[in-house]
Amino acid sequence: MTTVAYLYLGALLFAAGALGTVIRRSAAARLVGIELMFAGATLTFVAASAGFHELDGQVAALLIIGVAGAQGLVGYSLIATLARSE
Amino acid sequence: MSVEQGVFALAGAVCVVGSVVAVAHRDPRIAGAALLLTLLALGALYATLAAPLVAALVLLVTLIAVVPLVVHLTVPAPRRHAADGGPAHAGAALLVAAALLGLALWAIAAGELPLNVSLRSTDGYDLGGLYALAAGRMGVAALTVGATVVAAVATMRSARRRP
Numbered sequence: 267m268t269t270v271a272y273l274y275l276g277a278l279l280f281a282a283g284a285l286g287t288v289i290r291r292s293a294a295a296r297l298v299g300i301e302l303m304f305a306g307a308t309l310t311f312v313a314a315s316a317g318f319h320e321l322d323g324q325v326a327a328l329l330i331i332g333v334a335g336a337q338g339l340v341g342y343s344l345i346a347t348l349a350r351s352e
Numbered sequence: 353m354s355v356e357q358g359v360f361a362l363a364g365a366v367c368v369v370g371s372v373v374a375v376a377h378r379d380p381r382i383a384g385a386a387l388l389l390t391l392l393a394l395g396a397l398y399a400t401l402a403a404p405l406v407a408a409l410v411l412l413v414t415l416i417a418v419v420p421l422v423v424h425l426t427v428p429a430p431r432r433h434a435a436d437g438g439p440a441h442a443g444a445a446l447l448v449a450a451a452l453l454g455l456a457l458w459a460i461a462a463g464e465l466p467l468n469v470s471l472r473s474t475d476g477y478d479l480g481g482l483y484a485l486a487a488g489r490m491g492v493a494a495l496t497v498g499a500t501v502v503a504a505v506a507t508m509r510s511a512r513r514r515p
Contacts, residue, residue, distance in 0.1 A: 282375055286376070288444065295383065298374050301391075302387070331410060331413055333497055338418050340504050343508045
């Protein structure tokens with residue numbers, strides 16, 4: 267496989283996430299969209315890292331995954347608090 | 353078709369379909385399941401890209417952070433949204449997506465993206481190099497992300513404590 271195939275897939279994931287974030291109105295659906303955008307960016311970094319035979323992209327991907335996990339935790343807390351206050 | 357191509361075809365198809373279902377489906381349980389499927393397929397893709405550490409971390413984050421979120425997707429969200437300009441937003445999103453695709457095509461045409469690079473790593477997985485990067489040139493970013501994760505965990509704990 268070439269790097270470009272992975273880059274296209276990352277762009278598709280990012281576009282789907284952006285579309286969902288903009289179009290959907292519920293907080294949970296927007297969180298899903300943001301997770302997909304993070305996933306697209308991560309795939310792009312890892313593919314570029316493999317394509318250029320450098321490790322920088324993998325380190326950046328690890329950092330992005332950390333941020334995505336933090337975002338998931340905060341989103342989980344927000345939705346749980348919202349649900350409790352209902 | 354090689355094994356790598358087969359895995360890419362399968363996981364890529366799952367990713368594309370799963371992401372579309374995750375953002376488009378009205379049923380939160382189906383959308384959440386599609387998101388989980390997408391993230392798991394991404395783990396397989398990372399493995400084919402010779403990045404097993406990234407794949408393992410994705411699986412870990414999926415299990416620890418995303419699964420609880422998906423479970424709570426089944427909780428009905430408050431319906432206090434004003435009437436929105438849906439078509440305008442959709443048009444803007446399509447425009448952004450088209451611009452991103454155009455940028456990728458331009459970069460390929462300009463020769464900025466390699467088209468024929470094999471992704472099979474013959475050098476092995478350099479964990480020492482990863483650590484050196486994370487502790488050196490990207491140390492500030494790693495510290496910032498660590499602080500962010502700690503803050504997120506603290507937020508979650510305080511949200512649980514509130515009556």
